[in-house]
Amino acid sequence: MLGKVLGSSYTEAKVQKQIKRLKAEGSYLAAGRLLEESQRFPEAVEVYLEGEEYHAAAVNLERLGNIERAAEFYLKGGDHKKAAQILSDAGKPGKAAALFLEKGNTLDAARLYGVAGAWDKAAELYSKSGYPLRAGEAFEKAGNALKAAECYEKHFMENVSYATTYSSTGSSGQEKTARQAGALYEKAGQLEKALQIYSKGQYFAEAAQASMKLGRFAPAAELFMRAEDPNGAADAYERAGDRVRAATLRGEVAWKEGRVPEAAAFFQQGQDYLRAAELFESVGKLAEAAAAYEAGDSYAAAGSVYVRAGLKARAAASYAKAGENETAARLYEEAGERDKAIELYERAGFTFKSGEAAAHAGDNARAIALLQRVPVTDEHYLEAVVILGRLLIETGRPMLAVERLQKALARETMSAGNLEPYYWLATALEVAGQTGPAVDIYKKILAEDLGFRDVEKRIATLEAGQGPTPIRRFATSSPRPASAPAPSSPPSASSPSAPSGSSPKATRFVRKEEIGRGPLGLVYRAEDRNDGRSVALRALAPEVLRREGVLPMLVADLRAAAQVSHPSVVKVLGLQEVEGERCVVGEYVAGRNFAEALRGGHKMSVKQVHALGRALAQVLAFVHGRGIVHGSIQPSNIMVATGVIKIADLGLGRLAHPLPRETSYRAPEAELDVAGDLYAMAAVLYHLLTGVHPRTQPQGVGLPLPGTYAPGVPEALDKLLVRSLHPRRELRPVSADAVLEELKDMVRIV
Structure with missing residues (x-):
């Protein structure tokens, strides 16, 4: 009432008195609020500042539109975000940044300089504050590629641990900074640094391209391989002058894409003659297949395929190189080249056949001289x-x-x-x-x-x-027809009860010398009366055939095995009764087996074991792919003939499985399956490499690495063999193809 009666002067005096009292009591906030209630904002600001109530002062300065002073006092009051927000909202992030920087808050200052577009200032502040990733982003936006690359690299080196594998599907966010660094180093013309950071970040494709730009083609090829880009690797090897590797890689690509003839041609250029031959053969290009076998010094295999191609003279030449003079002579005779036939018959010690060929050739003097002997x-x-x-x-x-x-x-x-x-x-x-x-x-x-x-x-x-x-x-007169070495009419595996006595089949095979013996029985070299060629005749011991159901099982296994045609598989011809005994008839291989080498105390080099492993894995992949398990992989069944690895006894695994063995290469679970074949293969390779049978050593984690006994074994081969011999089958490689791939990856280190 007094205020109404006495007027505004009285009210003002009363307010001033209250403010004075509140200030005296130290209640500057209350004093300022009295002024705010009276809409006296400038005076409220002064009171708030007097009492160091900076936040309240800043709120009123903001109301008054004095943004810069408001920001200053928000900052002084500890509300950095509010200070930055109002300056940014007012379109003055640069001033906000300067304000933060003045107060020593470099990180917020850097952020606001970025908002203001002052990326160079932002980058320097981020860098000083220990934030290389943000510094890199800022330098990149500022157009300083080299500085940006250095910051990205620093971030990568500080935050990423290196893995041992490469994924072509993507990388973590941290690893991507390596890619960004590399790209910026390239932009800045620093190819060497780009190559290094790409490699560290496992960006092998980018590293390969940088290596190519530097003219380092061979290392680029290796990087392309790690990037799973065989085409790029092939181009790099080509530019490095290594046409052999380039062709091999192109062959792999063509083969995976189903372009088999192209793959075969590339493999031949890459000097992987065995693979080239197999692929040419698989698509019916027999002459090309035979030529590939020849190029790989697999002359007997070449001769066999030339026969199938109808090229008898070329087949004869191949067999002659393989030292199979009798077969070569017969083929030369069929091809009408009797002079060569005569010479080879004579060299083979077949005086009669040499004389007969000379007689048919009209060389009577030579024929008489030979026939008299x-x-x-x-x-x-x-x-x-x-x-x-x-x-x-x-x-x-x-x-x-x-x-x-x-x-x-x-x-x-x-x-x-x-x-x-x-x-x-x-x-x-x-x-x-x-x-x-x-x-x-x-x-x-x-x-x-x-x-x-x-x-x-x-x-x-x-x-x-x-x-x-x-x-x-x-x-x-016409010469007697000479038979080609390929089994045009093999004895049938489906006729286990072939008659004896006067039947022609009973006298078809004439036993010669004994060439081996084992639990299944004796093995002889025999001659086929139908064409005069040598065959292997395994006379099965009667006791192994007495078990119930054995004979039908054996017939079925041999029938399946007889369908397998592979240059590294000893050909199975059938089951026959010869002189009252059941005999398995097969291709005769004049060569040595690896059991003989072990008995002689011989070990193989890393390179030899690697090559043997590739050959065995390739054969097992081929056989397993046809639903057949070997079941009896052991050194005595692995032979070398004219440079070609040959695996014998296909089709006899089930028959031999129950029989006790003095030295076993079987897996612990003793199953007749793919896993058993792979274990046995690894056991054989371990034994040949170290001279120590793996089953005589502690098993599992206790099995010594092959390198313990054989210095110079690469770590990859060490680990593959030990893993393949693990007692738990689920920890072993799952297929022969998987083993083959690992062995192929080792080509550069063995």
Whole structure:
């Protein structure tokens, strides 16, 4: 009421009195609020400042629109965010930044300089504050590529631990700073630094490109490989002058893309001749396959494929290089190149066949000289004498023919089976003018076979006094057909009960020398009467066939094995009964097995074991891919013939599995499966590399690394073999293909 009566002066005086009292009491906030209630904001600011109530002062300065002073007092009052916000809202982030910087808050200052677009200032402050990532971003926005790259690199080095594998699908945010650093170093013209940081960050594709720009093509190829870019690696190797590696990589790419003929051609250029040959063969390019085998010094395999391609002369040349002179000679004979056939038959010690070939070639002098050397013990002796007799008659020496034939027939009794030599004895007598003895022998021949040759006509001519009947020259007669080495009509694995006795099959194979023995029985080299080639004949021990259901199982396994055609698999031809014994018939391989090497105390080098491992893994991948398990991988079943690795006893794994073994390479679980084959392969490689059988050592984590016994074994090979021999199958490689890939990755380190 007094205020209304006394007026405004009274009210003002009263307010001033209250303010004075509150200030005296130190209640500056209350005093300032009285002034705010009266809308006296400037005076309130003064009171708040007097009482150091900076936040309240800043609020009122903001109301009054004095943003810069408000920001100053927000900052003084400890509300940095509010200070920055109002300056930024007012479009003055630079002033906010300067304000923060003045107060020593460099991080907020840097942020606000960034908002203000002063990226160079922001970058320097971030860098001084220990924030290289933010500094890098700021320098990049400021256009300073080199400084930005250095900051990104610093951040990466401080925050990232290196992994050991490369992922082509992405990297962590931290690792990406390495990529950013590399790109900026490139932009700044610092290729060397770009290469280093890309490599550290495992950005191998980018590192490879930087290496290419630096002209370092071979290292670039390695980086492309780590980036899983074989095409890029191939181009780099090409530019480095390593066309072999370039071609091999292009072959891998083509093969994975299903371009098999291209892959094969690339593998051949890359000198991986075995793979090239296999791929050419798989698409029916037999001549190319054979040429690839030849280039890889696998001459026997080349010869076999040339035969299938119908190129007999080239097949013969390959077999000759493989040292298989008899086979080569037969093929040269079929191809009409009899001079070469004669030479090879002679070199192979087949005097009869050499003489026969010379006779067919019309080289009578050479044929006579060779046929005269055929010993009585030779199974072709009588046949040799017949040809020799004919040639002696042709060359005007019938009495020499008579002498040689009579000598050969001295202990013979004429029968339907030996009329040919008697016929030529009579012919020789006839030509020599001894008509009576000639007619007597001709008549005896008629008594055995009324229609034999032209005997009846010859008797009539002689009895009519018309002289000897002309004979046909031997060289104009057709040679006996020579058989190609490929099994065109192998013994059937589906006929386990082949008859014996007089059946032709019972006498088809003639045993020669023993070449091996084992739990399943004895192994012989035998000769196939159908074509004269050598085969391996395994006579199965009767006791292994007594188990119930064994025979049908064996027949099924051998039938499946017989379908497998691979240059590194000993060909299975079938199951036959020979001389009362059941025998497995297979390709004859004249070579040594690795069990012999171990018995002799020999170890293999790392390079040799690596090459053997690749060959074995490749074969097992091929066999397993056809649903077949070997089941008996061991040194005695792995052979080398003319430089080609050969795995024997395919199809006999189930038969051999229950039999006890003196030295076992089987997995602990003793299952007949893919895992068992892989374990056995690793055990064999370990043994050959170290000279120590792995099963004689502590198992699992206690198994010594191969490098313990064999210095210089790369860590990767050490680990692969030990992992492959782990007692727990789930910790081993899952397939032969997986093992093969690991071994291929080691090519550069072994």
